[in-house]
Amino acid sequence: MSAILPGATIGFLGGGQLARMMALEARRMGYRIAILDPDPDGPAGQVADHCIEGSFDDVDAAQRLAEHSQVVTLDTEHIPAEVLERIEKTTPVRPSADVLRIIQDRLNQRRFIEAQGAPQVRWAAVSDPESLKEAGESIGFPCILKTRRSGYDGKGQARIERATDLADGWEAIGKAPAVMEAFVDFDREISTLLARGVDGEIRFHPLAHNDHRHHILHISRAPADVPPEMARQAQEIGEGLATALGHIGMIAAELFVKRDGSLLVNEIAPRTHNSGHYTFGACVTSQFEQHVRATCGLPLGDPSLQRPAVMLNLLGDLWSGGEPDWTSVWSHPSAHLHLYGKASARPGRKMGHVLVVDDGKNDPGAVAEKIYQDLQGAAPRASVARAG
Template sequence: MSVRRAGAGPLLPGSTLGVLGGGQLGRMMGLAARRMGYRIVVLDPDARCPTGQVADEVVIGGLTDEEAALELAGLVDVVTLDTEHVPADLLDRLEEVVPVRPRASVLRTIQDRQTQKTFLDGLGLPQTRWAPITDDAGLDAAIAEVGLPAILKVRRAGYDGKGQVRIERAEDAAAAWDRVGKRPAVLERVVDFVREVSVVLARGLDGAIAIYPIAENVHRRHILHTTRAPAPMPAERQARAEAIARRIADDLGHVGVMAVELFELADGALLVNEIAPRTHNSGHYTYGAAATSQFEQHIRAVCGLPLGDPRPLSGAVMLNLIGELWRDGDPPWQHVLARPEARLHLYGKLAPAPGRKMGHVLLLDDDTDRALGVAEELLAALTPA
């Protein structure tokens, strides 16, 4: 099979982008790409997936299906990702055929929590105390090293609280280990933080970096509930957060959008929580509140274009819409659509389920405290009685 490499110049409109994974991130990337004049081909088991609804073509297959992934690679000029849960070995294979951005080496570092944490330690970046676990003896040793309370997290494929168990007492450890199936894991010490924030940035092929205003995130039941941007942080702390994210992106040689989640402590310290090598839920506010959305920015980066302007056009609050709101059918959207500052984004998912992200509401308001209040009012109005 011949190897197709991007030339010295950028991939211009008319080129074809391949997306591995058909979720909402791929959908919003696809909408941005089509507006710019690109074609989209997506790999997903379901032709009706959110990205498939806006794509030019769907290749049917899962994220571990090498034959289907190679079929997609033969149809496109560059491959990118909707999710980091794509086997890095598969990306190695695709890189023999077509440019893949971000590269397999980035995913190999990030998609395994132990490898990610070892990488961060190597950079000397602050994070919570942690220890690896592979067996029963390792669990006891990790508790002795890290202390309690702590969070037990599987090394791979956990997100939105899946594959995670909090351990308060040593006598609860064995049950927690059983709950995650005794899979390879890490143990992280619980920290008392003031808030969770994220830095969403894009890094281009030329190494240029564009950073969005830092976002403040609130989670409920391990799922992102609201994001507000800009986060109310002192300028010096913002600069430190940005420097951490920039260091990570540069050292990885990342291309595309990336999010770095951080804990902000009462004394002003910042601890890295997690890295996501893709567009991110906490960056959805940019889709309407920034000069260039994270989705257009990602397309620009992976196509080798100059990065767009990340400056904010408005303060913003993003409210996630979770499957429970569909318990009695479609929620009463008139409550959202009646508000001039609100923008409704639905992802085209055909089967609502508890804990499933179905859409979000964006509220544009420079008074983000007021917007947070409106978000809670809207959530109450949308919630079944």
């Protein structure tokens, strides 16, 4: 199929921050943007040409988006695969329904990773009290129970310390069908970020080193400081999985680095990824432009890093006393503020991020840490919590 060129409309299923940043890059390139989201004034709706208000399982709304677009992509893997299957009859959808069917169910994803022979955490399926008990016996403790569907930012997960807590742990995730995983005492977490084009071409962004707090990404540093052999292995794992999926677009593999230096796949995200936000400002081609290029069947861009960078996530907790005071961000010329335009802040909600690039004078990690401390300690500019 020929390339989809600027002037065409790209449809996004989901209008969160990932779609917003893809839309901003796509607009710069001359594309038009259509969005399907329950909130037409959400992060991507604010920068779109056309918004369709609807839920992610609304096939008719998705069909209307497809009719409006020359190609459809997504900003969340939680769009039901059946919805994609319907619209891909008329419009190219990247990634495809087949990819989502594997990814959006943790059990399918674990089986897929196993079939590819990629290293991953020890796991077992849980569907009833009996399989819960058996899983506890085979996986051991501590372990983590994760719902098969709809999890993100650690939601739908329970850490279980001992056999007597199994029932409580399952209760905590609503007794939903789940996957139990061994708790990995990892040395660190990294992610491999790559794009796969329509012709199978692969391009890697530099690996990111990720620190999570309460199961939510806190800081990513790029490039990850890992030995070349480990970097090669991480990229090989990512490439193998992307190719086996037949994926088109950006894809991230989250990896645990064990204390012996070996790697385990935590999970795969067939889209742009929070740990790749640093690319938007630090790389020749951001992950967002790269995804647009792949989706539209264009040649991929140069993903090289221009300057090392650190990305700090801004969670809703920082809004507890009102809009944060950004003085600390402005006072560091190498720091760049990204806000997603979300109307209401909740604890744990991703509201924006700060990108600190290496200016050759100050350590970007230390600058990011200073900004974080200042934001936490700063008196809020407005004393009234935001509405909504």
